[in-house]
Amino acid sequence: MQDRSDAVHPLDAADPLSRKRAAFELPAGVIYLDGNSLGPLPAHVPERLAGVVRAQWGQSLIRAWNDHDWIDLPRRVGDRIARLVGAASGTVVAGDSTSVNLFKVLAAALALRPGRTVILSDTGNFPTDLYMAQGLRDLLARGHELRVVAPEEVAGALGPDVAVLMLTEVDYRTGRRHDMAALTRAAHVAGALAVWDLAHSAGALPVDLAGAGADFAVGCGYKYLNGGPGAPAFLYVAPRHQAEAVQPLAGWMGHEAPFAFDLDYRPAAGADRMRVGTPPILSLAALDAALDVFDDVDMAALRARSISLCELFRTEVEARCPGLVLASPRDPQARGSQVSFRFADGYALMQALIERGVIGDFRAPDIVRFGFAPLYVSHADVLAAVDILADILDTRAWDAPRFKIRAKVT
Ligand SMILES: Cc1ncc(COP(=O)(O)O)c(C=O)c1O
Ligand SMILES: Nc1c(O)cccc1C(=O)C[C@H](N)C(=O)O
Numbered sequence: 001m002q003d004r005s006d007a008v009h010p011l012d013a014a015d016p017l018s019r020k021r022a023a024f025e026l027p028a029g030v031i032y033l034d035g036n037s038l039g040p041l042p043a044h045v046p047e048r049l050a051g052v053v054r055a056q057w058g059q060s061l062i063r064a065w066n067d068h069d070w071i072d073l074p075r076r077v078g079d080r081i082a083r084l085v086g087a088a089s090g091t092v093v094a095g096d097s098t099s100v101n102l103f104k105v106l107a108a109a110l111a112l113r114p115g116r117t118v119i120l121s122d123t124g125n126f127p128t129d130l131y132m133a134q135g136l137r138d139l140l141a142r143g144h145e146l147r148v149v150a151p152e153e154v155a156g157a158l159g160p161d162v163a164v165l166m167l168t169e170v171d172y173r174t175g176r177r178h179d180m181a182a183l184t185r186a187a188h189v190a191g192a193l194a195v196w197d198l199a200h201s202a203g204a205l206p207v208d209l210a211g212a213g214a215d216f217a218v219g220c221g222y223k224y225l226n227g228g229p230g231a232p233a234f235l236y237v238a239p240r241h242q243a244e245a246v247q248p249l250a251g252w253m254g255h256e257a258p259f260a261f262d263l264d265y266r267p268a269a270g271a272d273r274m275r276v277g278t279p280p281i282l283s284l285a286a287l288d289a290a291l292d293v294f295d296d297v298d299m300a301a302l303r304a305r306s307i308s309l310c311e312l313f314r315t316e317v318e319a320r321c322p323g324l325v326l327a328s329p330r331d332p333q334a335r336g337s338q339v340s341f342r343f344a345d346g347y348a349l350m351q352a353l354i355e356r357g358v359i360g361d362f363r364a365p366d367i368v369r370f371g372f373a374p375l376y377v378s379h380a381d382v383l384a385a386v387d388i389l390a391d392i393l394d395t396r397a398w399d400a401p402r403f404k405i406r407a408k409v410t
Contacts, residue, residue: 009379011312017305020375023293024226031381031388033360036172036200036338036371039226039290048289052282064281073284074232074275080291081234084299085198085219086208091242093271094234094287095279098199098220099128101235102166104247104274105216107136108237109164109193110144111246116163116192117144124151124171129197133166151176155183158190165192169207170200170336173363175328177336181212188213199223202234204337204373205306206299209236216241224337224373225294227287232280237271251276293375305374306337309382313370314339316386321393327367338371347410348403352392355403358385362410 012018025041026032032040056064065071078092085092096104106119119133130148137144149157151171158165165187170177184194193215201207203224209217215238221231237245250265252258253275257266267273311332317324317339324341343349343366350362360370370385392398 007380007383009383011308011379015305017297017301017374018378020293020297021378024376026376029357031358031377031385033358033370033372033377033381033385035226035373035376036204036223036369037361038222038229039203039224039373040376041228042226042290042293044292045228045286045289049282049286052285057281070279070281073281073288074279075272077232077284077288077291078234078271080288080294081202081219081225082236084207084225084294085202085217085236086206086210086212087217087236088210088239091209091239091271092234092236093274094221094232094284095275096233096235097230098197098218098233099132100249100276101218101233101274102129102195102197103132103136104249104276105195105218105235105237105245106133106164106166107140108241108245108247108274109195109216110136110140112241112244113163113191113193116161117142118159118162119144119146119164119166120154120157120162120192121146121148121166122151122154123148124174124176125166125168126172126197126199129166129168151178154178155186158186158192160191162187162190162192164195166195166197168197168199170204170338172200173327173367173369174340175200175335175338175369177329177334180214181208184212184214200336200338203294204371205303210238214238216245221287225287226290228283228290230283231287231290232283235271235274237274242270242273245273247274249276253277253279297375302374306372307332309372309374309377309379310335310337310339312379312382313372313386316383317341317389320386320390323393324368337373338369340367340369342366343368345398345404347406348400349392349398351403352398352400353385353389356388356392358388364410 074093074095077094082092187194196217198219202219217236221227327340346366346368
């Protein structure tokens with residue numbers, strides 16, 4: 001079978017964003033459709049990181065906290081992410097994991113709605129978000145309830161008992177995208193606050209947190225932002241909540257004056273009060289460097305390319321792979337930057353694809369998921385990936401015992 005990944009597709013030739021691919025180190029022979037689990041390595045990151053290690057840590061030692069302003073790196077990286085998610089400077093801080101950040105902002109949001117007991121979410125949310133809400137509910141022991149409804153039923157489930165609407169904008173399995181502005185408005189009309197998880201949005205599509213009126217948000221550094229495995233996550237606090245929002249992980253880095261070493265906690269001004277402990281400088285430096293790739297990227301152009309890639313994939317797969325059932329919305333505006341299909345032996349199918357160099361992932365029970373990060377995936381990649389997918393299905397190559405052995409991480 002001919003490999004089409006090196007052929008130039010006219011849609012790639014015409015798009016200035018195609019040049020961005022050279023900014024990444026991608027292994028030869030791989031079509032990487034899993035940037036929604038772990039973004040690839042931006043080519044300049046190793047050298048930049050080596051500089052931070054050798055020159056800053058190695059030479060400046062403890063002085064680097066001041067000399068290289070390590071202490072404010074969470075806010076500086078936050079400001080760079082803010083541009084990508086429609087947030088003002090000073091409203092986003094980077095650090096901790098998405099799960100921990102969600103715990104903090106959810107607790108802060110609940111405290112701003114005393115007397116209301118319901119956290120409303122949906123069955124499409126990523127499990128860690130629901131787990132963190134369950135843990136917080138149990139810890140608070142004040143009669144809170146986590147109410148989980150189908151994604152289409154969220155708006156109708158808002159009522160006078162709802163304290164917080166907690167949703168992930170783009171569903172990790174189906175790619176279904178909530179209307180953030182409309183649901184935030186509906187939450188506010190019902191007297192609730194809206195907390196958004198942007199794990200599958202930040203760096204993949206334009207987000208307008210300020211325009212949507214979101215109250216709080218969290219997101220992930222290692223997916224579309226390409227910050228590396230376990231990269232720091234981020235959180236957002238709307239300016240109108242910054243003076244009152246209080247989170248329970250009252251660590252010294254969220255204190256108004258950490259180096260006063262006071263015995264009592266006083267939260268810092270602004271989003272800095274959401275910080276907890278010493279920031280992971282090397283991981284933040286890698287994320288900081290990775291964000292350079294976005295500096296000259298117009299998010300509207302990025303979205304246009306994302307839709308073009310996803311539509312090409314969807315239409316080709318639907319035409320050539322009749323055994324696969326579309327699990328994502330057909331309307332590109334109702335999706336994030338991924339396309340998913342259902343297939344009973346999805347795990348084996350994905351292993352067969354990975355063996356042939358097409359890396360996506362499988363989500364139980366039967367979803368094969370393909371992420372299209374517009375900065376390094378091309379239209380030529382899409383066609384080459386569909387050739388391989390169709391061949392694997394036509395020949396039933398997936399139906400081999402070695403593809404059915406489940407790995408620890410899928
Ligand atoms: C929507 C969503 N939220 C949260 C997470 C988990 O984030 P973390 O592992 O940084 O806590 C993920 C994926 O891992 C995710 O897809
Ligand atoms: N964080 C991950 C990991 O440590 C290993 C494997 C996958 C992940 C993921 O991020 C999964 C991802 N949140 C998802 O949408 O399925």
